[in-house]
Amino acid sequence: MxxxxxxxxxxxxxxxxxxxxxxxxxxxxxxxxxxxxxxxxxxxxxxxxxxxxxxxxxxxxxxxxxxxxxxxxxxxxxxxxxxxxxxxxxxxxxxxxxxxxxxxxxxxxxxxxxxxxxEPRAVDAIEANGVPVLGSVYAGVDALANHYANRSRLLRGSASYYVGGMRAVATWRPVRYRVTIDGVPHEWDGFTVVAANSGYYGFGRRIAPDARVDDGLLDVIILKRSPRLLFFQMMRELPTGAHVRRREVEVLRGREVRIEQLAPGERPLRYGADGELPGRLPVTARVMPGALRVLAPLPDSPRGR
CATH class of the missing domain: 3.40.50.10330 (Probable inorganic polyphosphate/atp-NAD kinase; domain 1)
Structure with a gap:
């Protein structure tokens, strides 16, 4: 026992x-x-x-x-x-x-x-600037939304995330990011970058619908620059994962992801991890394959993923 x-x-x-x-x-x-x-x-x-x-x-x-x-x-x-x-x-x-x-x-x-x-199941973890976390590492408008949701005193659950997201997007100005994946740099103007081990964040939003916790890879989701109205539409698509079909969304994969903010100026961005805001950019996220044993349904069970 x-x-x-x-x-x-x-x-x-x-x-x-x-x-x-x-x-x-x-x-x-x-x-x-x-x-x-x-x-x-x-x-x-x-x-x-x-x-x-x-x-x-x-x-x-x-x-x-x-x-x-x-x-x-x-x-x-x-x-x-x-x-x-x-x-x-x-x-x-x-x-x-x-x-x-x-x-x-x-x-x-x-x-x-x-x-x-x-039976314990082996799943991946993420090392974010040397600190192990589990679900995802993200920077941009979602980290700001996370900040607003955590500070909410009146709302709970999905309502706090939804209102926090609306507030963040309403005042957001696109940022120039450099995202280096397994040594290959990419640059975009955009709203947010997510290095995902788990497919979900922000109360059930499927930011990375194809992500798996046992494949030794991080799914990198980049929400590129787009009209604000279109971004609000993409937010409504997050619960189903349909946003990844839009041309404004880039999906890549890798084992090591470094997220940098180019020319931060007066607005250096914080990054988020597992619902917390541990620091400011840059952040390097490395997958830790099979690093954690957790009591969870196996991948081939009806519940397991």
Whole structure:
């Protein structure tokens, strides 16, 4: 029988959602304990503290449960990448996009059997300026939208991302990017660049519909310069992935992606990773093939991707 340490983000889901996240955690831990598993619960004070808790639990041979959204999952999963450890995910945040990519159920009644009996699956991670993350690294209007969504006090879930995106696009001026993929440079004027391990970001938006977490590659999506109205139309196509068929969208793949802002001037851009904004451009994203073992449906299962 597995033993678990749940590392919990107490503010998962944003303002007003604490009770929902707590209910998900309580139901999941109750089902695990009823099955005979030992479960410890640790509440993190910050992402750095979450990393410490995850590493300590992994050293003790416990399955580490990341309880929260993409920020917590990326932090805990990144800490375990490349180590002899197993990650479990309890989706309880605002976006839950990496869990969505893996096909993880959100109902504790479906999730608990997977955590108890599922076989760990090897998936890729990303090293972003030396820091392991899981889902994607991005720069441009989406990072600004991410900033607005994270600061929202009145909206939760998809509404916060949608309003944040509209606000970001309304004031955005296209940027000149240099994107170097496996040593080959490309330059564009555009809205955003995404180096994606997972196909989803921003609460279920399929920014990279063909991305896989186990192919050893990053899907690079470039949204080029276009009329603002057309960009709003592309935003509406993100949930289905239909935007990649437009000529204003470039799709490339590689193992190492460096994103630079040419002539940043007075507006140096921040980059985002797993729902957080860790720094400013440039950023180098390198794939870490099979670096993480996670309890998730296998690729050939109905849920797995």
């Amino acid at each position: 597995r033993s678990f340490t749940a590392v919990v983000n107490p503010s998962a889901g944003g303002p007003g959602s604490g009770s929902a996240a707590a209910a998900t955690l309580l139901r999941t831990t109750r089902l695990l304990r009823e099955a005979g598993a030992e479960v410890d619960v640790e509440y993190s004070r910050c992402l750095g503290h979450a990393t410490e808790l995850a590493l300590t639990a992994a050293e003790d041979g416990r399955v580490v449960l990341a309880v929260g959204g993409d920020g917590m999952v990326g932090c805990v999963g990144g800490a375990l990448a490349g180590k002899d450890a197993t990650l479990g995910i309890v989706p309880a945040g605002r976006g839950n996009d990496f869990a969505r990519q893996l096909g993880l159920p959100t109902d504790p009644a479906e999730l608990a059997p997977l955590l108890l009996e599922g």
